[in-house]
Amino acid sequence: MSEIANGKRDHVDVAIVGAGPMGLVTALMCARAGLKVAIYERQSDFSASPAWNGTGVLAPDSEADAADATIVDLGRRSIELWPTLAAGLTVNGALVLGNRRTPTALDDYSSFVLNYDWVDEERIAFLEPALAGVYSRGMFFPQAGHADPRTLFNSLKDVLEAGGIRIRFDWVGTIESLQAERIVDTRGLGARDRFPELRAVTAEMAMVRSHKIELNRPVRLLHNRHSLYVTPRGQGVYVIGATTVDDDRGGVSVRSAGELMMHAVSLLPAFADAEVLELRSGMMPVLMNGVPKVVVGDRVIAVNGLFRYGWMVAPAIAEDLLRVIYTQATKVIHASRPIRH
Ligand SMILES: Cc1cc2nc3c(=O)[nH]c(=O)nc-3n(C[C@H](O)[C@H](O)[C@H](O)COP(=O)(O)OP(=O)(O)OC[C@H]3O[C@@H](n4cnc5c(N)ncnc54)[C@H](O)[C@@H]3O)c2cc1C
Structure with a gap:
Protein backbone atom coordinates (compact mmCIF):
# COMPACT_ATOMS: atom_id res chain seq x y z
CA MET A 1 0.00 0.00 0.00
CA GLY A 54 -33.61 12.28 -7.82
CA THR A 55 -36.35 12.11 -5.25
CA GLY A 56 -33.78 11.69 -2.47
CA VAL A 57 -35.34 8.79 -0.60
CA LEU A 58 -32.93 6.50 1.23
CA ALA A 59 -35.23 3.81 2.55
CA PRO A 60 -33.65 0.36 2.16
CA ASP A 61 -36.06 -1.47 4.45
CA SER A 62 -39.22 -0.21 2.76
CA GLU A 63 -37.71 -0.90 -0.69
CA ALA A 64 -37.02 -4.54 0.19
CA ASP A 65 -40.16 -5.63 -1.66
CA ALA A 66 -38.55 -4.64 -4.97
CA ALA A 67 -34.82 -4.38 -4.31
CA ASP A 68 -32.36 -7.27 -4.18
CA ALA A 69 -31.12 -8.20 -0.69
CA THR A 70 -27.63 -6.94 -1.65
CA ILE A 71 -29.06 -3.48 -2.25
CA VAL A 72 -30.97 -3.50 1.02
CA ASP A 73 -27.79 -4.43 2.94
CA LEU A 74 -25.76 -1.75 1.18
CA GLY A 75 -28.51 0.76 1.91
CA ARG A 76 -28.59 -0.07 5.61
CA ARG A 77 -24.83 0.37 5.87
CA SER A 78 -24.95 3.60 3.88
CA ILE A 79 -27.55 5.23 6.14
CA GLU A 80 -25.03 4.88 8.98
CA LEU A 81 -22.21 6.32 6.88
CA TRP A 82 -23.95 9.37 5.37
CA PRO A 83 -23.75 11.61 8.45
CA THR A 84 -19.95 11.21 8.45
CA LEU A 85 -19.75 12.33 4.82
CA ALA A 86 -21.89 15.37 4.12
CA ALA A 87 -24.71 17.48 5.48
CA GLY A 88 -28.23 17.26 4.15
CA LEU A 89 -29.65 13.87 5.09
CA THR A 90 -32.52 13.72 7.58
CA VAL A 91 -33.09 10.30 9.11
CA ASN A 92 -36.55 10.33 10.64
CA GLY A 93 -38.09 7.28 9.02
CA ALA A 94 -40.55 6.59 6.24
CA LEU A 95 -44.24 5.82 6.43
CA VAL A 96 -45.95 3.29 4.16
CA LEU A 97 -49.71 3.34 3.83
CA GLY A 98 -52.18 1.09 2.05
CA ASN A 99 -54.41 2.29 -0.71
CA ARG A 100 -57.96 2.34 0.62
CA ARG A 101 -59.17 0.46 -2.46
CA THR A 102 -56.75 -2.43 -1.84
CA PRO A 103 -57.00 -3.13 1.91
CA THR A 104 -54.87 -6.31 1.82
CA ALA A 105 -51.96 -4.59 0.04
CA LEU A 106 -50.19 -3.72 3.29
CA ASP A 107 -50.34 -7.31 4.58
CA ASP A 108 -49.03 -8.64 1.27
CA TYR A 109 -46.25 -6.05 1.27
CA SER A 110 -45.31 -6.79 4.90
CA SER A 111 -44.20 -10.30 3.96
CA PHE A 112 -41.39 -8.84 1.80
CA VAL A 113 -39.98 -6.23 4.19
CA LEU A 114 -38.26 -6.07 7.58
CA ASN A 115 -37.48 -3.62 10.38
CA TYR A 116 -40.82 -1.85 10.62
CA ASP A 117 -43.50 -1.14 13.20
CA TRP A 118 -47.19 -1.43 12.49
CA VAL A 119 -48.81 1.94 13.22
CA ASP A 120 -52.47 2.68 13.97
CA GLU A 121 -54.49 5.82 13.34
CA GLU A 122 -53.28 7.49 16.53
CA ARG A 123 -49.62 6.82 15.77
CA ILE A 124 -50.00 7.95 12.15
CA ALA A 125 -51.53 11.20 13.41
CA PHE A 126 -48.63 11.61 15.84
CA LEU A 127 -46.02 11.07 13.11
CA GLU A 128 -47.83 13.02 10.43
CA PRO A 129 -50.60 15.27 11.76
CA ALA A 130 -51.62 16.10 8.16
CA LEU A 131 -52.75 12.47 7.75
CA ALA A 132 -54.81 12.38 10.96
CA GLY A 133 -58.14 10.65 10.43
CA VAL A 134 -57.28 9.74 6.82
CA TYR A 135 -55.44 6.44 7.30
CA SER A 136 -56.17 3.89 10.01
CA ARG A 137 -53.22 1.55 9.47
CA GLY A 138 -49.70 1.75 8.14
CA MET A 139 -46.07 0.74 8.61
CA PHE A 140 -43.28 2.88 9.97
CA PHE A 141 -39.67 2.23 8.92
CA PRO A 142 -37.44 4.07 11.42
CA GLN A 143 -34.14 3.55 9.55
CA ALA A 144 -35.00 5.63 6.51
CA GLY A 145 -33.76 9.03 5.44
CA HIS A 146 -34.47 11.72 2.89
CA ALA A 147 -32.49 14.56 1.37
CA GLU A 197 -25.12 -4.98 -21.08
CA LEU A 198 -25.81 -1.59 -19.45
CA ARG A 199 -29.24 -0.16 -20.23
CA ALA A 200 -31.07 3.05 -19.42
CA VAL A 201 -34.26 3.19 -17.39
CA THR A 202 -35.97 6.57 -17.27
CA ALA A 203 -37.28 7.76 -13.91
CA GLU A 204 -39.60 10.74 -13.53
CA MET A 205 -40.50 13.01 -10.68
CA ALA A 206 -42.71 16.02 -9.98
CA MET A 207 -41.95 18.85 -7.59
CA VAL A 208 -44.92 20.74 -6.17
CA ARG A 209 -45.54 23.38 -3.53
CA SER A 210 -48.40 23.58 -1.06
CA HIS A 211 -48.40 25.68 2.07
CA LYS A 212 -51.56 23.88 3.24
CA ILE A 213 -49.78 20.54 3.78
CA GLU A 214 -47.08 19.65 6.24
CA LEU A 215 -45.39 16.26 6.01
CA ASN A 216 -42.18 15.48 7.87
CA ARG A 217 -40.85 12.39 6.11
CA PRO A 218 -41.26 10.31 2.93
CA VAL A 219 -44.70 8.75 2.71
CA ARG A 220 -45.27 5.86 0.34
CA LEU A 221 -48.76 4.94 -0.66
CA LEU A 222 -48.67 1.38 -1.98
CA HIS A 223 -49.33 1.51 -5.66
CA ASN A 224 -49.74 -1.34 -8.07
CA ARG A 225 -47.13 -0.22 -10.61
CA HIS A 226 -44.50 2.05 -9.08
CA SER A 227 -42.77 2.59 -5.78
CA LEU A 228 -43.86 6.21 -5.22
CA TYR A 229 -43.05 8.44 -2.27
CA VAL A 230 -44.17 11.96 -1.45
CA THR A 231 -41.12 13.51 0.17
CA PRO A 232 -40.81 16.89 1.90
CA ARG A 233 -38.12 19.32 0.77
CA GLY A 234 -39.03 22.04 3.26
CA GLN A 235 -40.89 25.34 2.87
CA GLY A 236 -43.99 23.63 1.50
CA VAL A 237 -42.11 21.91 -1.35
CA TYR A 238 -42.72 18.20 -2.03
CA VAL A 239 -41.23 15.77 -4.51
CA ILE A 240 -43.37 12.96 -5.87
CA GLY A 241 -41.54 10.05 -7.41
CA ALA A 242 -40.41 8.16 -9.04
CA THR A 243 -42.25 6.57 -11.93
CA THR A 244 -39.95 4.38 -14.00
CA VAL A 245 -40.12 3.55 -17.69
CA ASP A 246 -37.86 0.90 -19.16
CA ASP A 247 -36.45 2.96 -22.02
CA ASP A 248 -34.06 5.77 -22.76
CA ARG A 249 -36.42 8.37 -24.20
CA GLY A 250 -35.86 10.80 -21.29
CA GLY A 251 -38.46 13.51 -20.61
CA VAL A 252 -41.68 13.12 -18.66
CA SER A 253 -44.66 11.58 -20.46
CA VAL A 254 -48.19 12.89 -19.98
CA ARG A 255 -49.13 9.49 -18.54
CA SER A 256 -46.39 9.65 -15.92
CA ALA A 257 -47.10 13.29 -15.05
CA GLY A 258 -50.74 12.32 -14.51
CA GLU A 259 -49.77 9.32 -12.39
CA LEU A 260 -47.48 11.40 -10.20
CA MET A 261 -50.11 14.07 -9.61
CA MET A 262 -52.90 11.57 -9.02
CA HIS A 263 -50.70 9.71 -6.59
CA ALA A 264 -50.19 12.80 -4.46
CA VAL A 265 -53.90 13.59 -4.57
CA SER A 266 -54.76 9.99 -3.59
CA LEU A 267 -52.44 10.31 -0.61
CA LEU A 268 -53.92 13.62 0.45
CA PRO A 269 -56.65 15.42 -1.55
CA ALA A 270 -55.21 18.81 -0.56
CA PHE A 271 -52.41 18.17 -3.07
CA ALA A 272 -54.94 18.96 -5.81
CA ASP A 273 -54.41 22.66 -5.09
CA ALA A 274 -50.60 22.46 -5.00
CA GLU A 275 -48.56 24.44 -7.51
CA VAL A 276 -46.45 22.39 -9.95
CA LEU A 277 -42.85 23.62 -9.81
CA GLU A 278 -40.92 21.05 -11.85
CA LEU A 279 -41.41 17.89 -13.88
CA ARG A 280 -38.07 16.16 -14.36
CA SER A 281 -36.61 12.90 -15.51
CA GLY A 282 -33.26 11.18 -15.63
CA MET A 283 -31.86 8.06 -17.23
CA MET A 284 -30.51 5.63 -14.68
CA PRO A 285 -27.77 3.04 -15.34
CA VAL A 286 -29.13 -0.49 -14.93
CA LEU A 287 -27.45 -3.87 -15.36
C1 LIG B 1 -36.37 10.77 -11.01
C2 LIG B 1 -35.29 10.00 -10.28
C3 LIG B 1 -35.47 9.66 -8.96
C4 LIG B 1 -34.46 9.00 -8.25
N1 LIG B 1 -34.64 8.79 -6.93
C5 LIG B 1 -33.64 8.22 -6.21
C6 LIG B 1 -33.78 8.08 -4.80
O1 LIG B 1 -34.79 8.48 -4.23
N2 LIG B 1 -32.77 7.48 -4.11
C7 LIG B 1 -31.63 7.04 -4.74
O2 LIG B 1 -30.76 6.51 -4.06
N3 LIG B 1 -31.48 7.16 -6.07
C8 LIG B 1 -32.46 7.73 -6.83
N4 LIG B 1 -32.32 7.85 -8.19
C9 LIG B 1 -31.25 7.10 -8.87
C10 LIG B 1 -29.91 7.78 -8.90
O3 LIG B 1 -30.03 9.00 -9.56
C11 LIG B 1 -28.88 6.87 -9.61
O4 LIG B 1 -28.85 5.62 -8.97
C12 LIG B 1 -27.49 7.51 -9.55
O5 LIG B 1 -27.49 8.69 -10.33
C13 LIG B 1 -26.38 6.59 -10.04
O6 LIG B 1 -25.17 7.18 -9.63
P1 LIG B 1 -23.77 6.96 -10.37
O7 LIG B 1 -22.81 7.89 -9.70
O8 LIG B 1 -23.46 5.52 -10.44
O9 LIG B 1 -24.00 7.41 -11.89
P2 LIG B 1 -24.49 8.81 -12.48
O10 LIG B 1 -25.27 9.55 -11.47
O11 LIG B 1 -25.12 8.51 -13.79
O12 LIG B 1 -23.14 9.63 -12.70
C14 LIG B 1 -22.26 9.35 -13.74
C15 LIG B 1 -21.47 10.62 -14.05
O13 LIG B 1 -20.42 10.29 -14.96
C16 LIG B 1 -20.33 11.30 -15.94
N5 LIG B 1 -19.70 10.77 -17.14
C17 LIG B 1 -20.21 9.97 -18.11
N6 LIG B 1 -19.30 9.70 -19.04
C18 LIG B 1 -18.16 10.33 -18.68
C19 LIG B 1 -16.85 10.43 -19.23
N7 LIG B 1 -16.52 9.83 -20.38
N8 LIG B 1 -15.92 11.16 -18.58
C20 LIG B 1 -16.22 11.78 -17.41
N9 LIG B 1 -17.45 11.75 -16.83
C21 LIG B 1 -18.40 11.01 -17.46
C22 LIG B 1 -21.78 11.73 -16.16
O14 LIG B 1 -21.85 13.03 -16.76
C23 LIG B 1 -22.32 11.70 -14.73
O15 LIG B 1 -22.13 12.94 -14.07
C24 LIG B 1 -33.29 8.56 -8.94
C25 LIG B 1 -33.12 8.90 -10.27
C26 LIG B 1 -34.09 9.62 -10.94
C27 LIG B 1 -33.87 9.99 -12.37
Whole structure:
Protein backbone atom coordinates (compact mmCIF):
# COMPACT_ATOMS: atom_id res chain seq x y z
CA MET A 1 0.00 0.00 0.00
CA SER A 2 2.86 2.38 0.67
CA GLU A 3 3.36 2.73 -3.08
CA ILE A 4 -0.11 4.17 -3.38
CA ALA A 5 -0.18 6.04 -0.12
CA ASN A 6 3.07 7.84 -0.89
CA GLY A 7 2.12 8.51 -4.48
CA LYS A 8 4.42 10.38 -6.82
CA ARG A 9 4.54 14.11 -7.31
CA ASP A 10 2.10 15.33 -10.01
CA HIS A 11 0.52 11.96 -9.79
CA VAL A 12 -2.69 11.16 -8.06
CA ASP A 13 -3.23 7.94 -6.20
CA VAL A 14 -6.81 7.60 -7.31
CA ALA A 15 -8.47 9.23 -10.33
CA ILE A 16 -12.26 9.13 -10.20
CA VAL A 17 -14.05 9.40 -13.54
CA GLY A 18 -17.65 10.63 -13.22
CA ALA A 19 -19.04 13.05 -10.64
CA GLY A 20 -22.31 11.34 -9.83
CA PRO A 21 -23.08 10.09 -6.28
CA MET A 22 -20.76 7.10 -6.69
CA GLY A 23 -17.81 9.16 -7.89
CA LEU A 24 -18.14 11.93 -5.31
CA VAL A 25 -18.60 9.63 -2.34
CA THR A 26 -15.71 7.41 -3.47
CA ALA A 27 -13.49 10.47 -3.85
CA LEU A 28 -14.31 11.69 -0.38
CA MET A 29 -13.70 8.35 1.27
CA CYS A 30 -10.39 7.87 -0.57
CA ALA A 31 -9.26 11.39 0.42
CA ARG A 32 -10.17 10.80 4.04
CA ALA A 33 -8.10 7.63 3.95
CA GLY A 34 -5.10 9.75 3.00
CA LEU A 35 -5.03 9.15 -0.74
CA LYS A 36 -4.42 11.92 -3.25
CA VAL A 37 -7.55 12.11 -5.36
CA ALA A 38 -8.74 13.89 -8.52
CA ILE A 39 -12.23 13.83 -10.05
CA TYR A 40 -12.90 14.09 -13.80
CA GLU A 41 -16.41 14.90 -15.08
CA ARG A 42 -17.37 15.17 -18.74
CA GLN A 43 -20.16 17.71 -18.24
CA SER A 44 -19.97 21.28 -16.95
CA ASP A 45 -21.99 20.71 -13.77
CA PHE A 46 -23.74 18.04 -11.70
CA SER A 47 -27.04 18.27 -13.55
CA ALA A 48 -25.84 15.65 -16.09
CA SER A 49 -26.25 12.99 -13.42
CA PRO A 50 -29.75 11.52 -13.06
CA ALA A 51 -29.21 11.93 -9.33
CA TRP A 52 -29.62 15.72 -9.70
CA ASN A 53 -33.33 15.10 -10.33
CA GLY A 54 -33.61 12.28 -7.82
CA THR A 55 -36.35 12.11 -5.25
CA GLY A 56 -33.78 11.69 -2.47
CA VAL A 57 -35.34 8.79 -0.60
CA LEU A 58 -32.93 6.50 1.23
CA ALA A 59 -35.23 3.81 2.55
CA PRO A 60 -33.65 0.36 2.16
CA ASP A 61 -36.06 -1.47 4.45
CA SER A 62 -39.22 -0.21 2.76
CA GLU A 63 -37.71 -0.90 -0.69
CA ALA A 64 -37.02 -4.54 0.19
CA ASP A 65 -40.16 -5.63 -1.66
CA ALA A 66 -38.55 -4.64 -4.97
CA ALA A 67 -34.82 -4.38 -4.31
CA ASP A 68 -32.36 -7.27 -4.18
CA ALA A 69 -31.12 -8.20 -0.69
CA THR A 70 -27.63 -6.94 -1.65
CA ILE A 71 -29.06 -3.48 -2.25
CA VAL A 72 -30.97 -3.50 1.02
CA ASP A 73 -27.79 -4.43 2.94
CA LEU A 74 -25.76 -1.75 1.18
CA GLY A 75 -28.51 0.76 1.91
CA ARG A 76 -28.59 -0.07 5.61
CA ARG A 77 -24.83 0.37 5.87
CA SER A 78 -24.95 3.60 3.88
CA ILE A 79 -27.55 5.23 6.14
CA GLU A 80 -25.03 4.88 8.98
CA LEU A 81 -22.21 6.32 6.88
CA TRP A 82 -23.95 9.37 5.37
CA PRO A 83 -23.75 11.61 8.45
CA THR A 84 -19.95 11.21 8.45
CA LEU A 85 -19.75 12.33 4.82
CA ALA A 86 -21.89 15.37 4.12
CA ALA A 87 -24.71 17.48 5.48
CA GLY A 88 -28.23 17.26 4.15
CA LEU A 89 -29.65 13.87 5.09
CA THR A 90 -32.52 13.72 7.58
CA VAL A 91 -33.09 10.30 9.11
CA ASN A 92 -36.55 10.33 10.64
CA GLY A 93 -38.09 7.28 9.02
CA ALA A 94 -40.55 6.59 6.24
CA LEU A 95 -44.24 5.82 6.43
CA VAL A 96 -45.95 3.29 4.16
CA LEU A 97 -49.71 3.34 3.83
CA GLY A 98 -52.18 1.09 2.05
CA ASN A 99 -54.41 2.29 -0.71
CA ARG A 100 -57.96 2.34 0.62
CA ARG A 101 -59.17 0.46 -2.46
CA THR A 102 -56.75 -2.43 -1.84
CA PRO A 103 -57.00 -3.13 1.91
CA THR A 104 -54.87 -6.31 1.82
CA ALA A 105 -51.96 -4.59 0.04
CA LEU A 106 -50.19 -3.72 3.29
CA ASP A 107 -50.34 -7.31 4.58
CA ASP A 108 -49.03 -8.64 1.27
CA TYR A 109 -46.25 -6.05 1.27
CA SER A 110 -45.31 -6.79 4.90
CA SER A 111 -44.20 -10.30 3.96
CA PHE A 112 -41.39 -8.84 1.80
CA VAL A 113 -39.98 -6.23 4.19
CA LEU A 114 -38.26 -6.07 7.58
CA ASN A 115 -37.48 -3.62 10.38
CA TYR A 116 -40.82 -1.85 10.62
CA ASP A 117 -43.50 -1.14 13.20
CA TRP A 118 -47.19 -1.43 12.49
CA VAL A 119 -48.81 1.94 13.22
CA ASP A 120 -52.47 2.68 13.97
CA GLU A 121 -54.49 5.82 13.34
CA GLU A 122 -53.28 7.49 16.53
CA ARG A 123 -49.62 6.82 15.77
CA ILE A 124 -50.00 7.95 12.15
CA ALA A 125 -51.53 11.20 13.41
CA PHE A 126 -48.63 11.61 15.84
CA LEU A 127 -46.02 11.07 13.11
CA GLU A 128 -47.83 13.02 10.43
CA PRO A 129 -50.60 15.27 11.76
CA ALA A 130 -51.62 16.10 8.16
CA LEU A 131 -52.75 12.47 7.75
CA ALA A 132 -54.81 12.38 10.96
CA GLY A 133 -58.14 10.65 10.43
CA VAL A 134 -57.28 9.74 6.82
CA TYR A 135 -55.44 6.44 7.30
CA SER A 136 -56.17 3.89 10.01
CA ARG A 137 -53.22 1.55 9.47
CA GLY A 138 -49.70 1.75 8.14
CA MET A 139 -46.07 0.74 8.61
CA PHE A 140 -43.28 2.88 9.97
CA PHE A 141 -39.67 2.23 8.92
CA PRO A 142 -37.44 4.07 11.42
CA GLN A 143 -34.14 3.55 9.55
CA ALA A 144 -35.00 5.63 6.51
CA GLY A 145 -33.76 9.03 5.44
CA HIS A 146 -34.47 11.72 2.89
CA ALA A 147 -32.49 14.56 1.37
CA ASP A 148 -32.57 17.11 -1.39
CA PRO A 149 -30.09 15.55 -3.86
CA ARG A 150 -28.98 19.00 -5.04
CA THR A 151 -28.05 19.83 -1.45
CA LEU A 152 -26.12 16.56 -1.19
CA PHE A 153 -24.20 17.34 -4.40
CA ASN A 154 -23.28 20.83 -3.18
CA SER A 155 -22.46 19.63 0.29
CA LEU A 156 -20.16 16.90 -1.06
CA LYS A 157 -18.51 19.45 -3.36
CA ASP A 158 -17.91 21.80 -0.41
CA VAL A 159 -16.37 19.05 1.69
CA LEU A 160 -14.17 17.90 -1.21
CA GLU A 161 -13.03 21.41 -2.03
CA ALA A 162 -12.28 22.10 1.62
CA GLY A 163 -9.96 19.09 1.44
CA GLY A 164 -8.24 20.55 -1.63
CA ILE A 165 -9.92 18.22 -4.14
CA ARG A 166 -11.07 19.94 -7.29
CA ILE A 167 -13.65 18.50 -9.63
CA ARG A 168 -12.43 18.93 -13.21
CA PHE A 169 -15.64 19.63 -15.12
CA ASP A 170 -15.74 19.68 -18.95
CA TRP A 171 -13.09 16.98 -19.00
CA VAL A 172 -12.61 15.47 -22.47
CA GLY A 173 -9.72 13.08 -21.82
CA THR A 174 -9.67 9.31 -21.87
CA ILE A 175 -9.35 6.90 -18.98
CA GLU A 176 -6.19 5.44 -20.55
CA SER A 177 -4.50 8.86 -20.51
CA LEU A 178 -4.93 9.38 -16.75
CA GLN A 179 -1.81 9.33 -14.62
CA ALA A 180 -2.92 7.55 -11.48
CA GLU A 181 -2.11 4.44 -9.53
CA ARG A 182 -5.77 3.48 -9.53
CA ILE A 183 -8.71 4.69 -11.59
CA VAL A 184 -12.27 4.34 -10.41
CA ASP A 185 -14.69 4.41 -13.34
CA THR A 186 -18.10 5.66 -12.17
CA ARG A 187 -19.37 6.96 -15.52
CA GLY A 188 -22.90 5.56 -15.22
CA LEU A 189 -24.41 5.28 -18.71
CA GLY A 190 -21.19 6.74 -20.14
CA ALA A 191 -19.50 3.39 -19.45
CA ARG A 192 -21.24 1.28 -22.09
CA ASP A 193 -17.82 0.50 -23.59
CA ARG A 194 -16.95 -1.36 -20.37
CA PHE A 195 -20.45 -2.69 -19.58
CA PRO A 196 -22.10 -3.58 -22.92
CA GLU A 197 -25.12 -4.98 -21.08
CA LEU A 198 -25.81 -1.59 -19.45
CA ARG A 199 -29.24 -0.16 -20.23
CA ALA A 200 -31.07 3.05 -19.42
CA VAL A 201 -34.26 3.19 -17.39
CA THR A 202 -35.97 6.57 -17.27
CA ALA A 203 -37.28 7.76 -13.91
CA GLU A 204 -39.60 10.74 -13.53
CA MET A 205 -40.50 13.01 -10.68
CA ALA A 206 -42.71 16.02 -9.98
CA MET A 207 -41.95 18.85 -7.59
CA VAL A 208 -44.92 20.74 -6.17
CA ARG A 209 -45.54 23.38 -3.53
CA SER A 210 -48.40 23.58 -1.06
CA HIS A 211 -48.40 25.68 2.07
CA LYS A 212 -51.56 23.88 3.24
CA ILE A 213 -49.78 20.54 3.78
CA GLU A 214 -47.08 19.65 6.24
CA LEU A 215 -45.39 16.26 6.01
CA ASN A 216 -42.18 15.48 7.87
CA ARG A 217 -40.85 12.39 6.11
CA PRO A 218 -41.26 10.31 2.93
CA VAL A 219 -44.70 8.75 2.71
CA ARG A 220 -45.27 5.86 0.34
CA LEU A 221 -48.76 4.94 -0.66
CA LEU A 222 -48.67 1.38 -1.98
CA HIS A 223 -49.33 1.51 -5.66
CA ASN A 224 -49.74 -1.34 -8.07
CA ARG A 225 -47.13 -0.22 -10.61
CA HIS A 226 -44.50 2.05 -9.08
CA SER A 227 -42.77 2.59 -5.78
CA LEU A 228 -43.86 6.21 -5.22
CA TYR A 229 -43.05 8.44 -2.27
CA VAL A 230 -44.17 11.96 -1.45
CA THR A 231 -41.12 13.51 0.17
CA PRO A 232 -40.81 16.89 1.90
CA ARG A 233 -38.12 19.32 0.77
CA GLY A 234 -39.03 22.04 3.26
CA GLN A 235 -40.89 25.34 2.87
CA GLY A 236 -43.99 23.63 1.50
CA VAL A 237 -42.11 21.91 -1.35
CA TYR A 238 -42.72 18.20 -2.03
CA VAL A 239 -41.23 15.77 -4.51
CA ILE A 240 -43.37 12.96 -5.87
CA GLY A 241 -41.54 10.05 -7.41
CA ALA A 242 -40.41 8.16 -9.04
CA THR A 243 -42.25 6.57 -11.93
CA THR A 244 -39.95 4.38 -14.00
CA VAL A 245 -40.12 3.55 -17.69
CA ASP A 246 -37.86 0.90 -19.16
CA ASP A 247 -36.45 2.96 -22.02
CA ASP A 248 -34.06 5.77 -22.76
CA ARG A 249 -36.42 8.37 -24.20
CA GLY A 250 -35.86 10.80 -21.29
CA GLY A 251 -38.46 13.51 -20.61
CA VAL A 252 -41.68 13.12 -18.66
CA SER A 253 -44.66 11.58 -20.46
CA VAL A 254 -48.19 12.89 -19.98
CA ARG A 255 -49.13 9.49 -18.54
CA SER A 256 -46.39 9.65 -15.92
CA ALA A 257 -47.10 13.29 -15.05
CA GLY A 258 -50.74 12.32 -14.51
CA GLU A 259 -49.77 9.32 -12.39
CA LEU A 260 -47.48 11.40 -10.20
CA MET A 261 -50.11 14.07 -9.61
CA MET A 262 -52.90 11.57 -9.02
CA HIS A 263 -50.70 9.71 -6.59
CA ALA A 264 -50.19 12.80 -4.46
CA VAL A 265 -53.90 13.59 -4.57
CA SER A 266 -54.76 9.99 -3.59
CA LEU A 267 -52.44 10.31 -0.61
CA LEU A 268 -53.92 13.62 0.45
CA PRO A 269 -56.65 15.42 -1.55
CA ALA A 270 -55.21 18.81 -0.56
CA PHE A 271 -52.41 18.17 -3.07
CA ALA A 272 -54.94 18.96 -5.81
CA ASP A 273 -54.41 22.66 -5.09
CA ALA A 274 -50.60 22.46 -5.00
CA GLU A 275 -48.56 24.44 -7.51
CA VAL A 276 -46.45 22.39 -9.95
CA LEU A 277 -42.85 23.62 -9.81
CA GLU A 278 -40.92 21.05 -11.85
CA LEU A 279 -41.41 17.89 -13.88
CA ARG A 280 -38.07 16.16 -14.36
CA SER A 281 -36.61 12.90 -15.51
CA GLY A 282 -33.26 11.18 -15.63
CA MET A 283 -31.86 8.06 -17.23
CA MET A 284 -30.51 5.63 -14.68
CA PRO A 285 -27.77 3.04 -15.34
CA VAL A 286 -29.13 -0.49 -14.93
CA LEU A 287 -27.45 -3.87 -15.36
CA MET A 288 -29.20 -7.09 -16.22
CA ASN A 289 -30.19 -8.18 -12.71
CA GLY A 290 -30.76 -4.67 -11.31
CA VAL A 291 -27.85 -5.05 -8.86
CA PRO A 292 -24.69 -2.89 -8.87
CA LYS A 293 -21.62 -4.56 -10.27
CA VAL A 294 -17.98 -3.90 -9.40
CA VAL A 295 -15.31 -4.99 -11.85
CA VAL A 296 -11.80 -4.99 -10.41
CA GLY A 297 -8.97 -4.81 -12.91
CA ASP A 298 -5.26 -4.27 -12.38
CA ARG A 299 -5.53 -0.48 -12.52
CA VAL A 300 -9.19 0.29 -13.18
CA ILE A 301 -12.03 -0.49 -10.80
CA ALA A 302 -15.40 0.06 -12.43
CA VAL A 303 -18.66 0.31 -10.57
CA ASN A 304 -21.99 0.64 -12.28
CA GLY A 305 -25.65 -0.32 -12.36
CA LEU A 306 -26.76 1.66 -9.30
CA PHE A 307 -30.23 1.88 -10.87
CA ARG A 308 -32.67 3.78 -8.65
CA TYR A 309 -30.54 3.46 -5.54
CA GLY A 310 -27.41 5.55 -6.19
CA TRP A 311 -27.73 7.84 -3.17
CA MET A 312 -28.97 4.98 -1.05
CA VAL A 313 -26.02 2.63 -1.63
CA ALA A 314 -23.00 4.72 -2.72
CA PRO A 315 -21.30 5.07 0.71
CA ALA A 316 -21.24 1.33 1.45
CA ILE A 317 -19.96 0.51 -2.05
CA ALA A 318 -17.29 3.21 -1.69
CA GLU A 319 -16.23 1.76 1.64
CA ASP A 320 -15.77 -1.63 0.00
CA LEU A 321 -13.89 -0.09 -2.94
CA LEU A 322 -11.53 1.58 -0.52
CA ARG A 323 -10.82 -1.76 1.11
CA VAL A 324 -10.03 -3.19 -2.33
CA ILE A 325 -7.68 -0.29 -3.08
CA TYR A 326 -5.87 -0.61 0.22
CA THR A 327 -5.49 -4.35 0.17
CA GLN A 328 -4.95 -4.58 -3.60
CA ALA A 329 -7.64 -7.20 -3.37
CA THR A 330 -9.21 -8.43 -6.55
CA LYS A 331 -12.56 -9.33 -5.11
CA VAL A 332 -15.41 -7.18 -3.84
CA ILE A 333 -17.66 -8.85 -1.38
CA HIS A 334 -20.97 -7.19 -1.96
CA ALA A 335 -21.34 -7.01 -5.70
CA SER A 336 -23.55 -9.54 -7.37
CA ARG A 337 -20.79 -10.98 -9.55
CA PRO A 338 -17.37 -9.45 -9.08
CA ILE A 339 -15.33 -10.04 -12.19
CA ARG A 340 -11.56 -10.07 -12.50
CA HIS A 341 -10.40 -8.69 -15.86
C1 LIG B 1 -36.37 10.77 -11.01
C2 LIG B 1 -35.29 10.00 -10.28
C3 LIG B 1 -35.47 9.66 -8.96
C4 LIG B 1 -34.46 9.00 -8.25
N1 LIG B 1 -34.64 8.79 -6.93
C5 LIG B 1 -33.64 8.22 -6.21
C6 LIG B 1 -33.78 8.08 -4.80
O1 LIG B 1 -34.79 8.48 -4.23
N2 LIG B 1 -32.77 7.48 -4.11
C7 LIG B 1 -31.63 7.04 -4.74
O2 LIG B 1 -30.76 6.51 -4.06
N3 LIG B 1 -31.48 7.16 -6.07
C8 LIG B 1 -32.46 7.73 -6.83
N4 LIG B 1 -32.32 7.85 -8.19
C9 LIG B 1 -31.25 7.10 -8.87
C10 LIG B 1 -29.91 7.78 -8.90
O3 LIG B 1 -30.03 9.00 -9.56
C11 LIG B 1 -28.88 6.87 -9.61
O4 LIG B 1 -28.85 5.62 -8.97
C12 LIG B 1 -27.49 7.51 -9.55
O5 LIG B 1 -27.49 8.69 -10.33
C13 LIG B 1 -26.38 6.59 -10.04
O6 LIG B 1 -25.17 7.18 -9.63
P1 LIG B 1 -23.77 6.96 -10.37
O7 LIG B 1 -22.81 7.89 -9.70
O8 LIG B 1 -23.46 5.52 -10.44
O9 LIG B 1 -24.00 7.41 -11.89
P2 LIG B 1 -24.49 8.81 -12.48
O10 LIG B 1 -25.27 9.55 -11.47
O11 LIG B 1 -25.12 8.51 -13.79
O12 LIG B 1 -23.14 9.63 -12.70
C14 LIG B 1 -22.26 9.35 -13.74
C15 LIG B 1 -21.47 10.62 -14.05
O13 LIG B 1 -20.42 10.29 -14.96
C16 LIG B 1 -20.33 11.30 -15.94
N5 LIG B 1 -19.70 10.77 -17.14
C17 LIG B 1 -20.21 9.97 -18.11
N6 LIG B 1 -19.30 9.70 -19.04
C18 LIG B 1 -18.16 10.33 -18.68
C19 LIG B 1 -16.85 10.43 -19.23
N7 LIG B 1 -16.52 9.83 -20.38
N8 LIG B 1 -15.92 11.16 -18.58
C20 LIG B 1 -16.22 11.78 -17.41
N9 LIG B 1 -17.45 11.75 -16.83
C21 LIG B 1 -18.40 11.01 -17.46
C22 LIG B 1 -21.78 11.73 -16.16
O14 LIG B 1 -21.85 13.03 -16.76
C23 LIG B 1 -22.32 11.70 -14.73
O15 LIG B 1 -22.13 12.94 -14.07
C24 LIG B 1 -33.29 8.56 -8.94
C25 LIG B 1 -33.12 8.90 -10.27
C26 LIG B 1 -34.09 9.62 -10.94
C27 LIG B 1 -33.87 9.99 -12.37
